[in-house]
Amino acid sequence: MCFYPQVLQLLYRIRICILPALVIIALSWPGSNRIHAAILDETIRVAIVKSASEVTVAGDAILVTNEGGAPLVMPLPVTVKPLKDGLLVEGKRYQRLSFSASSAVYVNNKPYRGLAELSVADKGILVVNQLPLEEYLVGLINCEISSAWPIEAVKAQAIIARTYAVNKKNARITAPYHMESSVIDQVYEGCLIEDSRSRRAVLETTGEVLTFNGDIIQAFYHSSCGGRTEDSENIWGASLPYLKGVECQYCLTAPASTLWEYKLSLKDLEERLHLGGHNVSGLYDIRPGILNSRGRLKYVSLLATKGSCTITGEQFRKAVGYGVIKSTRFTMKNSKGDISFSGSGNGHGVGLCQWGAKQRALDGFTSGEILSYYYPGTVLKKLSDIR
Numbered sequence: 125m126c127f128y129p130q131v132l133q134l135l136y137r138i139r140i141c142i143l144p145a146l147v148i149i150a151l152s153w154p155g156s157n158r159i160h161a162a163i164l165d166e167t168i169r170v171a172i173v174k175s176a177s178e179v180t181v182a183g184d185a186i187l188v189t190n191e192g193g194a195p196l197v198m199p200l201p202v203t204v205k206p207l208k209d210g211l212l213v214e215g216k217r218y219q220r221l222s223f224s225a226s227s228a229v230y231v232n233n234k235p236y237r238g239l240a241e242l243s244v245a246d247k248g249i250l251v252v253n254q255l256p257l258e259e260y261l262v263g264l265i266n267c268e269i270s271s272a273w274p275i276e277a278v279k280a281q282a283i284i285a286r287t288y289a290v291n292k293k294n295a296r297i298t299a300p301y302h303m304e305s306s307v308i309d310q311v312y313e314g315c316l317i318e319d320s321r322s323r324r325a326v327l328e329t330t331g332e333v334l335t336f337n338g339d340i341i342q343a344f345y346h347s348s349c350g351g352r353t354e355d356s357e358n359i360w361g362a363s364l365p366y367l368k369g370v371e372c373q374y375c376l377t378a379p380a381s382t383l384w385e386y387k388l389s390l391k392d393l394e395e396r397l398h399l400g401g402h403n404v405s406g407l408y409d410i411r412p413g414i415l416n417s418r419g420r421l422k423y424v425s426l427l428a429t430k431g432s433c434t435i436t437g438e439q440f441r442k443a444v445g446y447g448v449i450k451s452t453r454f455t456m457k458n459s460k461g462d463i464s465f466s467g468s469g470n471g472h473g474v475g476l477c478q479w480g481a482k483q484r485a486l487d488g489f490t491s492g493e494i495l496s497y498y499y500p501g502t503v504l505k506k507l508s509d510i511r
C-alpha cells in the first residue's frame with residue numbers, strides 16, 4: 125500500500141490519541157470496575173493450624189482484636205495457649221483473637237497475608253487464615269507445582285485451584301473454614317514462596333473458573349496419571365460427565381516424576397496394614413486383583429495365616445502410605461519375602477494431570493485448551509458472570 129507521508133503522520137497521531145482514551149474509558153467503565161472489585165473482594169478461609177497445644181504469632185504493625193472486634197494492646201510476638209473454652213495469653217483469657225496486617229502475619233514463623241483468626245476447637249487451637257481468594261492462589265501455586273513451568277501450565281493451575289476453592293467454599297459456606305491447607309484439599313504454606321510468575325498467572329486469569337452447564341465444577345487434579353487419567357466413579361463412586369478419563373502420554377515425558385519403584389518386606393507391609401486398620405497376621409503373600417476400566421488395580425488380595433482378605437487398591441494405598449504406593453497403577457513381585465512394587469503415576473488420577481499439563485504447555489497449548497482436554501465439556505467463565 126502507498127500513503128502520502130502526511131496521511132501516515134495523521135493516522136499515527138490519531139492512534140496515539142485514541143489508544144490512551146480507550147484504556148481510560150475501559151478502566152473507568154463503572155460496570156467493569158464493579159466486576160473487578162467483586163472478584164477482588166472474594167475471600168477464602170483456610171485452616172492453617174489445627175488442634176495445636178501452642179501457637180506463636182508475630183509481625184510488624186499488627187492489629188489485634190478480640191471476639192467482639194475490639195482492638196487490644198498486645199505487644200508481639202505472643203504465645204497463645206488453649207484453655208477448655210478459650211485462649212490464654214499472658215494470664216488473660218479470650219474467646220477468639222484476630223491478627224491482621226497490611227503485609228503479613230507470622231503464625232509459627234510462617235508469613236500469611238490477610239488475617240489469622242485463633243479459636244479453640246478439637247481440644248487445641250485452630251488458626252484460620254482469611255484472605256482474598258486471588259492472594260491465596262498466588263501463595264498456593266509454588267506449593268502445588270513450580271511457577272518456573274511454562275506460563276500456560278501455571279495459568280491452568282491457577283484456574284483449577286480457584287475453581288476447586290470456590291466449589292469448596294460454596295459447599296462449606298457455614299463451616300468455620302472452607303479449606304484444609306494440606307493434600308486433603310490444596311497444599312498452602314502462606315506467602316513465603318509466592319513470586320512474580322505465580323502472581324502473573326493469577327493476574328492473567330483473574331476470576332476465571334471452570335464450569336459445566338453453568339455450574340462451577342469439582343476441579344479435582346493430581347500430580348501425574350501415568351498414561352491415562354481416571355474416571356471419578358472408579359475413585360469416589362460418583363460419575364461426573366467432566367471427570368471422565370482421557371489418554372495422557374504427556375506426563376510420561378517426565379519419567380522421574382511419573383515412574384516409581386518401592387521395595388517392602390512382608391513384615392513391614394503387615395505392620396503398615398495393621399496400623400491402617402487391616403487385621404492380617406502372618407502375611408505371606410499379596411496378589412493383584414482385576415484392573416478397572418482405566419487400567420488401575422481395583423483390588424489387592426492379602427494372603428495370611430490369619431485374616432486373609434481382599435481390599436481395594438485405594439484402601440491398600442491409604443494403609444501402606446500414599447508416598448510409598450504413589451498410585452494404583454502398579455505391578456508387584458514377591459521375591460523371598462520382599463515385595464517389589466513398580467508403578468506409574470502419582471495421585472488418584474482424576475481430572476488434570478499436572479505433569480501432563482506441563483508437557484501440553486511446552487507443546488504450545490493454551491491454558492484454556494489444556495483444561496478443556498482434561499475436563500471434557502467444561503467452559504471457562506468469570507466468577508462475576510456466574511453470581
Ligand SMILES: [Zn+2]
Nearest residue numbers: 372375477480
Ligand atoms: Zn498424565
